[in-house]
Each structure stands twice: as structure tokens, then as C-alpha cells.
Amino acid sequence: MNEHNPATVTLLHTNDLHSDLEAAARIAAYVKDVRRSVSADRLLLVDCGDHMDRARLETEGTKGRVNRAILEATGYEAVAIGNNEGLTFTRPELDALYGDVPFPVLCANLAARPDGTQPEWLRPVAVVRKGGVRFGLVGLTAPFSLFYEPLGWRVDDPFVAARDAVERLKTQCDVIVVLSHLGLSSDERLAREVPGIDLILGSHTHHLLERPVRVGNTYICAAGKSGRHIGHLEIDCLPGGGVSDVRGGCVLLDGRPGDPGILRIIGEAREQARQAMGRPVAKLEVPLDVRLHRESPLPVLLAIALRQATGAQIGLTNNGQLLAGLPAGTVTWETLHAICPSPINPALITIRGRQLRQALEESLLPEFYGMKFQGFGFRGVALGGLSFDGMEAVADLRQPPRYRLVDVRIGGEPIDDGKEYTVGTLDMFTFGVGYKALKEGQVIRYLLPEFIRDVLARALGDPLAVRSSLRPRWRFYDDTSVQ
Numbered sequence: 001m002n003e004h005n006p007a008t009v010t011l012l013h014t015n016d017l018h019s020d021l022e023a024a025a026r027i028a029a030y031v032k033d034v035r036r037s038v039s040a041d042r043l044l045l046v047d048c049g050d051h052m053d054r055a056r057l058e059t060e061g062t063k064g065r066v067n068r069a070i071l072e073a074t075g076y077e078a079v080a081i082g083n084n085e086g087l088t089f090t091r092p093e094l095d096a097l098y099g100d101v102p103f104p105v106l107c108a109n110l111a112a113r114p115d116g117t118q119p120e121w122l123r124p125v126a127v128v129r130k131g132g133v134r135f136g137l138v139g140l141t142a143p144f145s146l147f148y149e150p151l152g153w154r155v156d157d158p159f160v161a162a163r164d165a166v167e168r169l170k171t172q173c174d175v176i177v178v179l180s181h182l183g184l185s186s187d188e189r190l191a192r193e194v195p196g197i198d199l200i201l202g203s204h205t206h207h208l209l210e211r212p213v214r215v216g217n218t219y220i221c222a223a224g225k226s227g228r229h230i231g232h233l234e235i236d237c238l239p240g241g242g243v244s245d246v247r248g249g250c251v252l253l254d255g256r257p258g259d260p261g262i263l264r265i266i267g268e269a270r271e272q273a274r275q276a277m278g279r280p281v282a283k284l285e286v287p288l289d290v291r292l293h294r295e296s297p298l299p300v301l302l303a304i305a306l307r308q309a310t311g312a313q314i315g316l317t318n319n320g321q322l323l324a325g326l327p328a329g330t331v332t333w334e335t336l337h338a339i340c341p342s343p344i345n346p347a348l349i350t351i352r353g354r355q356l357r358q359a360l361e362e363s364l365l366p367e368f369y370g371m372k373f374q375g376f377g378f379r380g381v382a383l384g385g386l387s388f389d390g391m392e393a394v395a396d397l398r399q400p401p402r403y404r405l406v407d408v409r410i411g412g413e414p415i416d417d418g419k420e421y422t423v424g425t426l427d428m429f430t431f432g433v434g435y436k437a438l439k440e441g442q443v444i445r446y447l448l449p450e451f452i453r454d455v456l457a458r459a460l461g462d463p464l465a466v467r468s469s470l471r472p473r474w475r476f477y478d479d480t481s482v483q
Contacts, residue, residue: 006236006237006238006239006244007042007131007132007133007236007237008042008131008234008235008236008237009042009043009044009130009131009133009135009234009235009237010034010038010042010043010044010232010233010234010235011044011045011046011177011199011231011232011233011234011235012031012034012043012044012045012046012230012231012232012233013045013046013047013048013179013201013221013223013230013231013233014027014046014047014048014051014223014227014230014231015047015048015049015050015082015181015201015202015203015204015222015223015224015225016048016049016050016082016203016204016206016223016224016225016226017047017050017051017053017225017226017227018050018052018053018055018056018084018225018226019051019052019053019054019055019056019058019059019067020056020226020227021056021058021066021067021070021262021266021269022258022263022266023226023227023228023253024051024067024070024074024227024262025070025258025259025262025263025266026227026253026256026257026258026259027074027227027230027253028070028073028074028258028259028261028262029256029257029258029259029262030230030251030253030256031045031074031075031230032259034232035075041130041131042130042131043130044077044128044130044135045074045075045076045077046076046077046078046079046080046137046177046179046201047071047076047078047079047080047179048079048080048082048179048180048181048201048202048203049079049080049081049082049083049084049085049139049141049179049181049203049204050082050083050084050085050181050203050204051067051071051079051082051084051085052064052067052082052084052085052088052089053084053088053343053379054084054088054089054341054343054451055341055342055343055379056341057270057273057274057277057334057337057338058266058269058270058272058273060273060277060337061269061272061273061274061275061276061277061334062269062272062273062276063089063093063096063097064085064089064093064097065097065269066265066266066269066273068097068098068101069265069269070262070265070266071103072101072102072103073261073262073265074259074262076103077103077104077128078103078104078105078106078126078128078137078139078179079103079104079105079106079179080105080106080107080139080140080141080179080180080181080203081105081106081107081110081122081139081141081181082141082181082203082204083141083142083144083147083181083204084343086107086110086141086148086151086153087144087147087148087151087448088343088449088451089449090151090449091112091119091151091152091153094119094121095119095121098119098121098122099120099121100121101121104123104126104137105121105122105123105139106122106123106124106125106126106137106138106139106179107122107124107139107140107141108124108125108138108139108140108158108161108162108164108165109140109141109143109155109156109157109158109160109161109162110122110141110148110153110154110155110156111153111154111156112152112153112154113149113152113153113154114154116154123139124138124139124161124165125137125138125139125165125168125169127169127172127173131237133174133175133237134172134173134174134175135173135174135175135176135177136165136169136170136172136173136175136176136177137177137178137179138162138165138166138169138176138177138178138179139178139179139181140158140161140162140178140179140180140181140182140190141155141158141181141182142158142181142182142183142186142204143155143156143157143158146443146446147345147427147446147448150445150446150448150449151448151449158182158186158190159189159190159193159194162178162190162194162197163194166194166195166196166197167196170196173241174237174238174241174242175198175199175235175237175241175242175243176196176197176198176199177197177198177199177200177201178190178197178199178200178201179201180200180201180202180203180204181203181204182202182204183202183203183204183205183207184202184205184207184220184222185205187200187202187220187222188215188220190218191215191216191218191220192215192216195217197218198217198218198219198242198243199212199218199219199220199221199233199235199243199246200218200219200220200221201221201222201231202220202221202222203222206224206225206375207222207224208222208223208224208225208229208250209221209222209223209249209250210249210250211248211249211250212233212246212248212249217242219243219246221233221246221249221250222250223250224250227253228252228253228254229250229251229252229253230250230251230253231248231249231250231251232248232249232250232251233246233247233248233249234246234247234248273334274334276333277332277333277334277337278332278333278334279332279333280330280331280332281331281332281333281335281336281457281460281461282330282331282457282460282461283329283330283331284326284327284328284329284330284331284460284466285328285463285466286328286466286470287325287326287327287328288301288325288326288466288469289325290319290322290323290324290325290339291319292319292320292369292370292382292384292385293319293366293369293370293384293385294319294385294474295319295385295387295472295473295474296319296325296387297325297469297470298322298325298326298339298469299317299318299319299321299322299384299387300387300388300389300468300469300471300473301456301459301460301465301466301469302315302317302321302322302340302387302452302455302456302459303315303316303317303387303388303389304389304459304465304468304469305452305455305456305458305459305465306346306389306424306425306426306452306455307389307390307424308424308455308458308459308465309346309424309447309450309455309458310346310347310348310422310424310447311348311422311424312348312390312422312423312424313390313410313411313421313422313423314356314388314389314390314391314410314421314422314423314424315388315389315390315423315424315425316359316386316387316388316391316423316424316425316429316438317386317387317388317425317426317452318363318383318384318385318386318387318426318434318435319369319384319385319386319387320369320378320380320381320382320383320384321340321342321344321378321380321384321426321452322339322340322380323338323339323340323341323380323381324338324339325339326339326460331460333457336453336456336457336460337453340452340453340456341379341453342377342378342379342380342451342452343377343379343451344377344378344426344427344428344451344452345377345426345427345446345447345448345449345450345451345452346424346425346426346427346446346447346450346452346455347424347425347426347427347429347430347443347445347446347447348422348423348424348443348444348445348446348447349422349423349425349429349430349438349441349442349443349444350420350421350422350423350441350442350444351420351421351423351438351440351441351442352417352418352419352420352421352440352441353408353410353415353416353417353418353419353421354417354418355437355438355440355441356391356408356415356421356423356437357405357408357415357417358435358437359386359435359437359438360386360393360395360405360408361401361402361403361404361405362402362435362437363385363386363435364385364395364397364401364404365401365402368383368385368434368435369382369383369384369385370382370383371383371434373433373434375433376428376431376433377427377428378428378433383434383435386435387473387474388473389468389473390410390411391408391409391410391415391473392407392408392409392473392474392475393405393407393408393409393473393474393475394406394407394408394474394475394476394477395474395475395476395477396476396477396478397476397477397478398477398478406477422444423438423441425438426452427446430443
């Protein structure tokens with residue numbers, strides 16, 4: 001770049017792959033094609049977080065090593081920390097994964113507790129030179145403090161962290177790019193409130209911006225989810241700093257062939273994962289089935305496990321957390337992961353009887369038990385009805401919707417609408433997902449780093465709990481409409 005002519009740099013960006021590893025192979029093939037026409041000195045490739053998802057066998061069984069191998073082989077030059085990296089792996093697991101990583105891992109608003117330092121592999125910012133242009137890269141992640149703190153992290157206000165990072169970089173860099181794992185509304189606020197940012201590459205809310213959106217002097221970009229698109233930008237950089245134009249947008253990758261080298265990495269990781277997860281969890285004397293719409297033994301066993309793990313009066317789960325039942329015989333970690341893939345944590349809440357009653361009524365309605373959604377950690381297909389332990393309910397399905405509960409008892413006593421009860425349940429319910437009445441409860445704590453499959457594993461190995469799961473907690477006067 002000279003004082004008269006701007007330099008043009010190609011910026012490729014991805015986000016929210018959620019371990020769609022075949023999509024990662026298509027991305028690698030696309031990047032390889034671009035590299036044939038763009039020199040390494042003019043090309044920058046970054047990821048904005050949630051590349052990993054422990055619902056994927058290869059990611060779970062290799063503790064994320066398959067994702068790192070793919071990032072390295074594809075030639076990423078910086079990655080941001082998403083909540084699926086920061087919250088579903090422990091500090092020691094992340095230390096092992098990123099300790100000698102060849103690219104910067106960025107997050108300016110995440111630090112270790114209690115002293116506020118960062119591990120050596122984690123940086124708030126990085127400076128990368130391309131085509132004579134100094135790019136200042138800043139990583140930001142969504143501030144889920146109630147989840148980060150039990151894992152030994154301190155998560156700070158991302159807007160304060162962004163201002164500090166921009167202030168630090170503005171004399172060292174020509175162009176400032178934020179790798180944001182905050183979500184679209186936060187990205188728009190960042191563009192309005194933090195001067196000096198040239199580009200925001202977004203993620204977290206899975207939004208697709210097919211062309212860059214300009215807010216003030218800042219361009220906002222995002223490439224959707226699951227690797228269906230890659231962001232491909234041509235950035236004209238001004239000699240005195242800043243950008244004069246950003247062209248391009250998102251390229252759809254569906255139907256493209258995957259890179260053979262990446263596909264080979266995936267295949268090798270699959271074998272490693274199956275070996276690692278072939279360990280037995282328990283041996284069942286009886287099969288435990290799952291029905292989406294109504295109570296069945298395996299969801300009841302999960303409710304028992306949640307109650308035991310949290311010490312609550314009641315254990316409560318949705319049936320849709322479990323994708324299939326278990327036959328009699330040996331259960332391995334691979335099998336357990338296949339039927340309970342969601343990276344969801346147990347939660348202990350207090351909630352009043354009236355909210356519990358509302359959730360139970362809703363769980364009898366097809367618009368609730370058949371509700372299909374993804375996100376908030378849920379990797380199932382549909383919500384499903386509610387199963388529980390420590391509580392018994394009687395319903396008359398001949399009555400009008402929301403007036404079907406005849407009797408609900410907790411610890412043998414009739415439910416009191418005004419009384420608070422402790423409930424061991426799922427973190428996703430505290431976000432207002434599915435049975436929204438459960439969000440009205442007060443969170444006492446989240447149980448991290450355990451996933452619900454970890455507490456279920458313990459219950460599977462407890463013959464008393466397994467036998468108890470066969471006893472119905474629901475009773476219906478007429479159950480012909482809920483099958």
C-alpha cells in the first residue's frame with residue numbers, strides 16, 4: 001500500500017459451524033480455490049466462534065481435537081471463543097486443546113478468576129499484517145457470567161472490553177476488525193457506541209447477512225450457521241488507516257465437494273472417538289423406552305438423576321432430551337451420547353406451585369409437546385412432554401385444555417400454588433425455552449461442568465433408580481389422546 005493507492009485484502013470468515021464437519025470440508029475446499037488466485041499476503045481467514053459442538057461424536061470423543069486439526073489444516077489465522085468452546089469445555093480441557101495452537105485464540109472480555117489473567121493461549125487482540133496493512137483483530141464473547149464463573153472464568157462487559165481494545169489498537173493498526181460472538185443486536189450496538197471499529201464479523205445468533213450492512217462507519221457481516229455459507233469480502237484499505245469500501249458477502253456452499261484432506265481428518269477422528277467412547281456406562285437388566293408425548297422410563301430416570309444431583313424436591317425434564325430408548329444390556333458412552341447429545345447443564349431452581357402447574361398443563365398440549373426448535377443447547381427434534389420425580393400428577397384428558405390437572409402432589413402433599421419448591425431441571429428452561437413458566441423460577445445454581453448425560457450415566461448404574469423409573473408418576477383418567 002502506498003500513500004495514493006489503497007490495498008485490497010481478501011477476508012474470509014466463518015461462524016457457528018457447530019461441528020458440522022462435512023461443511024468444514026466444503027469450506028476448506030472453497031478456501032483452497034481462493035488461495036489459487038489470491039496470494040497469502042493478501043488473504044486473511046478467521047472464525048468467529050462455536051466451531052465446536054459436543055453434540056457431534058467426533059468432537060465429543062476427541063475433546064475438540066478434530067476441530068483444531070481442521071482449523072489448522074484449513075489455514076485459519078485467528079479464531080474467537082464462542083460459548084460452545086468456553087462453556088462446554090473445562091479450563092484444563094481448553095488448556096490441552098489450545099496450549100500450543102499455531103493461531104491466536106481471541107477474547108478480550110474473558111479472563112481467569114480470581115486474578116483476571118489470561119492463559120497463555122488466549123489473547124484479547126492480535127495484529128496481522130496483510131498487503132502492508134496492519135489488521136487489529138479483537139475477540140468478544142457473550143457474557144454468560146453465571147456459567148463462566150463456576151468454570152473458573154471471569155467474563156467482563158464486552159462493550160467496555162471493546163473500547164479498551166480499540167484504544168489499545170488504534171495507534172498500532174490501520175484496520176480494526178471485531179470477531180464478535182455476541183449476536184446481531186449487540187453487534188449493531190457495538191457499531192453505534194464504540195468508534196474506531198471498521199468491521200464486525202458476527203455470530204452467535206446464527207444470522208445471515210448476505211451483504212455487509214453499514215452502521216455509521218462500521219460494516220457488519222455474518223455468515224449464518226452450520227457452514228452453509230462462507231463470508232468472502234474484498235476490503236479496500238486506505239493509506240492513512242480505515243477502509244474505503246467493503247465488497248462481497250456470503251457465498252452458499254451447499255452441494256460443493258469437500259476437501260479430501262479434511263474428510264480424511266474427520267474419518268480418523270471418528271475412529272478415535274468410537275474407541276474412546278466404547279467404555280461401558282452401565283448394564284441394564286430391563287429396556288428403558290422413550291415416548292415424546294408422554295411419560296416413559298428413560299425420561300423419568302433422567303428426572304431422578306436431576307433430582308439426586310441437585311438435592312431438589314423435584315426432578316423435571318422434557319422427554320425430547322432423549323432421542324431414543326435403551327435396550328437391555330450394556331450401555332456405552334457412545335450410545336449414551338447418541339441418545340442424549342445436548343450440551344445442557346443441570347440447574348437447581350426454586351419455583352412456585354402455580355408455575356409448576358402451568359408447565360404441567362402445557363405439557364399435555366400438542367402445541368407444546370410437539371414443538372420443534374433448535375438452540376439454547378437443545379440438539380433434539382421436538383420438545384416433548386414433561387417427566388418428573390418427587391411429584392405425582394393426575395389429569396383428566398376429557399377436560400378442556402389447561403384445565404386437565406385433577407391432582408398434583410409433591411412429597412405426598414397437595415401442591416400449593418403460592419409455595420416455593422426446589423426443582424432440579426435443565427439450564428435451557430431458565431432461558432425461557434419451551435415451557436416458559438419455568439423461566440419464572442429463581443436460579444440457585446448451575447451444575448458445571450456436568451452435562452445432563454453425565455448425571456444420567458450415574459443413574460443408569462443405580463439399580464434402585466432404574467427400578468424406580470418404571471413406576472408411573474402421571475396418571476390419566478383417559479389417555480387415548482396422548483400416545
